[in-house]
Amino acid sequence: DVKVTQSSRYLVKRTGEKVFLECVQDMDHENMFWYRQDPGLGLRLIYFSYDVKMKEKGDIPEGYSVSREKKERFSLILESASTNQTSMYLCASSPGNSYEQYFGPGTRLTVT
Amino acid sequence: KNEVEQSPQNLTAQEGEFITINCSYSVGISALHWLQQHPGGGIVSLFMLSSGKKKHGRLIATINIQEKHSSLHITASHPRDSAVYICAVRLPVKYSGGGADGLTFGKGTHLIIQP
Numbered sequence: 101d102v103k104v105t106q107s108s109r110y111l112v113k114r115t116g117e118k119v120f121l122e123c124v125q126d127m128d129h130e131n132m133f134w135y136r137q138d139p140g141l142g143l144r145l146i147y148f149s150y151d152v153k154m155k156e157k158g159d160i161p162e163g164y165s166v167s168r169e170k171k172e173r174f175s176l177i178l179e180s181a182s183t184n185q186t187s188m189y190l191c192a193s194s195p196g197n198s199y200e201q202y203f204g205p206g207t208r209l210t211v212t
Numbered sequence: 213k214n215e216v217e218q219s220p221q222n223l224t225a226q227e228g229e230f231i232t233i234n235c236s237y238s239v240g241i242s243a244l245h246w247l248q249q250h251p252g253g254g255i256v257s258l259f260m261l262s263s264g265k266k267k268h269g270r271l272i273a274t275i276n277i278q279e280k281h282s283s284l285h286i287t288a289s290h291p292r293d294s295a296v297y298i299c300a301v302r303l304p305v306k307y308s309g310g311g312a313d314g315l316t317f318g319k320g321t322h323l324i325i326q327p
Contacts, residue, residue, distance in 0.1 A: 135317075137253075142298070142319040188253055199243040199302050200260050201315065206253035 103127070104204035106191055112210045119178040121207050123191030130196035132174035134158075134166065137188040137206075149174055150196070181211045215239070218299050218318035226326055231286040233321045235299030238280065245315060246273050246284045247298040255298070258284070289325045296320040 107122035123132065133148040135158075145158030147166040155166050163185060167175040174193075178185055191204040217236045225231055235244070246258045259266050259273040261282070266273050270289075275282040286293055300315040 133315075140319065143300075143315075143317040145315070190253070190255060192255075199245075200257060201245070202257065203247075203255035206255075208253070 104191060104193055104202050106189075106204040106207050108207050109205060110208050110210075112212065113178075113181050114212055115182060117178075117181050117211075119181050119209065119211075121176040121178075121189055121191075121209070123174045123176070123193075123204055124172050125174075125193040125202070126172065127193070127195070127202075128171065129193040129202075130171070131194045132168065133192040133194075133201065134164075134174065134176045135190045135192065136160070137190060143190065146176065183211050185209065186211045215303065215316050216299055216301055216318040218321050220321060221319065222322045222324075224324045224326065225289060227290060229289050229325075231289050231293070231323065231325075233284045233297050233299075233323070235282045235284070235318055236280060237282075237301050239303060240277075240280075241301040241303060243302045244275055244282050245300040245302075246282075247300060249296040249298060249320070251295075258297075286323075291325045291327050294324050296322050 104125045113119050131150050134146045135143045137143045144160050146160055146164050147158050149155045149168040152168055152171050165177045189207045192201040194201045215238050219234045243260055243262045245260050247255050248258050249255045261273055261275050270287045272285040298320045299318040303316050
């Protein structure tokens, strides 16, 4: 079974802090994605990566950056957390030859 | 206009009822996904389809490419089917990346099946 894990299920941070959300997948997938999910808005793509050290902006990249130094790990970085970044963050991965995406359990981030 | 529209937003039904959730999209797509999200956040992929119909247990997904419409059906619904069901599509190349375009999601249908 594909396993996508995220470093924390719940996280509380203060405004202005630098926040790292980590995602690891164990199936050697080429593609990895970060989404955020908000009530009434659904899931929206923040960034994705199709190879090590490669990244592409999604629909809402402002205020975020990403890092993919190893194939299995994709990190989402909030350089200076703000209250409007309080959300559920979901990581996903997919093999290079498939559109099928496998999701992690999510990290519920609260910025106070 | 949203690129992916789902209906209904909320649905409450009695155990045993036949459930239909609809998804419409505005442009040609490569693939359409139906996802299930239980309380607690975890998302599970139910179906990925680009044409026709797929069935898995009590779940059936259909897609009409010409009409840009898909439906998810649940037969003999059960309280454990209570979840948010999300339709997602892979739109035509939207980003400059190497083919790994992310999905575009509907807002979800919150389904409650009462015993």
